[in-house]
Amino acid sequence: MFLQVAAIQGGPAIRQFCSLIFSRRSLDTETGLLHGKDVGIERALKLFKSLGSLTGRSNYNTFIIRLVQYHIAETVDDSKMGRIRADPIQLNEVMDKLGWSQAERPRFLYQLKQGRLWRSICGRFTGLLSVIPLRAEEPYCLSAKDYLSMKTNEMDKFRQLIDTPFVERICHACNVFQDMVMGIRCDGDFKWEKEQPELRNWSSTLDENSLMSLLQPVSNCEENIYEPIHHSDWPKPAGWLADWPWPAHPLAVPPADRQCDLCTEIHCACIHERLQAKRLRIKLYARQGLGLQATEAQEGNVSYRKGDVIGQLCGELVPAGTYPTNSSFVIEVARPDISDETVVCQIYMGNVGNCFRLLNHSCRASARLRVIRVSGHWVSAVEALRSIRHGEQITVNFGKRFLRNQGLRCVCDACESV
Structure with missing residues (x-):
């Protein structure tokens, strides 16, 4: 548990976040993939379809899958109209309308399930999606599975332990980035990109205030x-x-x-x-x-x-x-x-x-x-x-x-x- 908490605040997490921004800047990265004007369940279904355009298993694509899963769950569950879960009948009706095959439906439900897990892990800190390890690396050797496999009481404890001003400031920057990826806000740059471009490979120490300032978007x-x-x-x-x-x-x-x-x-x-x-x-x-x-x-x-x-x-x-x-x-x-x-x-x-x-x-x-x-x-x-x-x-x-x-x-x- 304490290892999971430490991993999202350490140097590898900061470097991962900066590397995701750097990857998005690549001319080869399709940045409008997740943008759309649909709402409700249709939006969730089209987000799922967008995953089919991803090629390769890069860290950035792994992050996109994670982000899409989260937003699929958020979109579906926010349309449940007071029910505990979205109505399966309504889901199937929209799938029928869009001409979905029977083979596609279980795959969508899997992504929905994963997204609900991400929502439970993150709580009010949606920006954690950018700093939870994308693959197991030194020194923490944790991957997404180590977070997704947490039990309900462990997730509750995890959210309690990360509820600090430091994590809140990290997640604010991550939220801004994630909103840009989703097309919720216009593209913008982050201070470190001009002032400290080597931050994505940084191995030295920085004081907390300097680091937090560099991570924030330009006003x-x-x-x-x-x-x-x-x-x-x-x-x-x-x-x-x-x-x-x-x-x-x-x-x-x-x-x-x-x-x-x-x-x-x-x-x-x-x-x-x-x-x-x-x-x-x-x-x-x-x-x-x-x-x-x-x-x-x-x-x-x-x-x-x-x-x-x-x-x-x-x-x-x-x-x-x-x-x-x-x-x-x-x-x-x-x-x-x-x-x-x-x-x-x-x-x-x-x-x-x-x-x-x-x-x-x-x-x-x-x-x-x-x-x-x-x-x-x-x-x-x-x-x-x-x-x-x-x-x-x-x-x-x-x-x-x-x-x-x-x-x-x-x-x-x-x-x-x-």
Whole structure:
């Protein structure tokens, strides 16, 4: 019992979690496998079908099976309408509707049974699915069987022993990752991927606070954050019109002007409905590091067409000149409605941002950054320059000067092939 508790908190568990994230970044890993809009029992049945697409016995695939089992049980049992277990008649009716053979049904019921065991083991710590050993290794030499074979009273004791702040923080990070895998939340990166990429093979010791910080996801926002209280002395930008109030949101569109370039409404929800990155995956590109991949339901399908707004680059708004122009995760924003397009602020993405902070440069970019009006504010939109298909990397041309300021050399495919 105490060995099971220790194993999910030790170095091997941390390395396993980081390795799962690393595996998901591989260009060969299908990351949209478990996404779907079905609900209830139909969702559970389609999750089971998705297991047929897995090839090989990698640790990542073993984890996916475990995660699917858990969600099959959760989906089925949450649809039981007050019963102790889902109605077998209802299950069979849905299977009949979907044309399931009799041979498939026992296999589904086995996965359902396993999923119920995982739910019993995890309790409120669903993130344990990422750190319970995928195979027996030193020094604990435990595998999933050592957890699945626990008796009811042992599971109760196990859950009691792991109910600590340390495990809770680990499981928070794991939950975020698992939600990304299931398509419950958009893809995001984790702090260790940039700050300590060797953590998945780490053998040295780290203090608890440093380790817990590295494991957490980068704080996410889907709109720019403007907090004037942190910049009480924000100077009025050059070129700011005399009849515009100041201090004010530096990217707010004047009420008398058109409020949105994506629609003609005065008040709209385009900022939420048309600028959310729902079809992007974070992948690891050999020479460029983490980048963004377009995805669609099927290979070869077009994810974005020329002129489509893919999303927006966002983070914390700070006064112009706060950070040097060669700082990482900083872009300057100039308003098109001010003469000479004077820079009015910077977007700093070092502490909080969305996945577009990971856009890579290419001299033959598939997209560009364009400042447009959306729902009453100027935003730095990411716009497709051509059709972008499933599996393609989304890139923008930041310019050679920008790369030089960053101390970087262009390693895009266009330059490397010359």
